Amino acid sequence: MLAAKATLKKDAKAFLSALLTDDKLNNTLFFVKRCNFILNRYLVFSLLDALFVGVITAIIMLILRMPYVGLISVVAAVTNLIPTFGPVIGAVIGGFFLLLVKPVYAIMFIAITLVLQVADGYIIKPKLFGNSLGVSGLLILLAIVTMGNAFGIGGILLAIPVAAICDFTYREGFLPYLQRRKERKQAEEQKQKTDSC
DSSP states (O other), X not given: OXXXXXXXXXXHHHHHHHHSOHHHXXXXXXXXXXXXXXXXXXXXXXXXXXXXXXXXXXXXXXXXXXXOHHHHHHHHHHHTTSTTTHHHHHHHHHHHHHHHHOHHHHHHHHHHHHHXXXXXXXXXXXXXXXXXXXXXXXXXXXXXXXXXXHHTHHHHHHHHHHHHHHHHHIIIIIXXXXXXXXXXXXXXXXXXXXXXX
C-alpha cells in the first residue's frame, strides 16, 4: 500500500470528484487530511516517547548495574506504546526477569518504572503531544476500554487517534451542522411569524 500510495491517492481523489459535488469533495478532502495529520502526529510522537522511555530505562539500569539491560529496556519501550496499561505490562515483565536474578533488582526496577511513568505521563507526553490532539482524558479512557474489548491489542493501540478523530468530527463537523440547522429553523419560524402578521 505504501509503494502504491501515490496511485491510490490519485484514484481515490478521481473517484470522489466523480461522486461528490465540489463543496462536498473539499469537505471530504479536508476531513481526510486532518485525520492523516492526527494519525501521523500520534504515531511519530508515540514512537519518540517509547524511545525516550527505553533509553532512560537502559541508562538507569546501567548505572545500577542491573542485568538484561538491553532486553528489559526494549520491552519497556515497546510496551510503552500501549496506552494506559502498557507501562504496567512492561514493569511486570521486566520485574519478573529481574526477580529470577535478584529480588532487590525487581523492586528497584518497579520503583524506577513507577517514577519514570509518572514523569512520562505528566511532563514528557504533554510536552510531546501538546494540545494537537485536544482529547479529554475521559474520552481516551472510554475509547481504550471500548476498542480494547472490541478489537483487542490493535484496538488499544488505535484508541487515542480514533478518539481524536471522533472528537474532531464532533466539534468541527456535527456541532456546526446542528447550529446551522437550528439557525435555519429559527429563520423559518421568524419568516412564518412575519408572513402571518
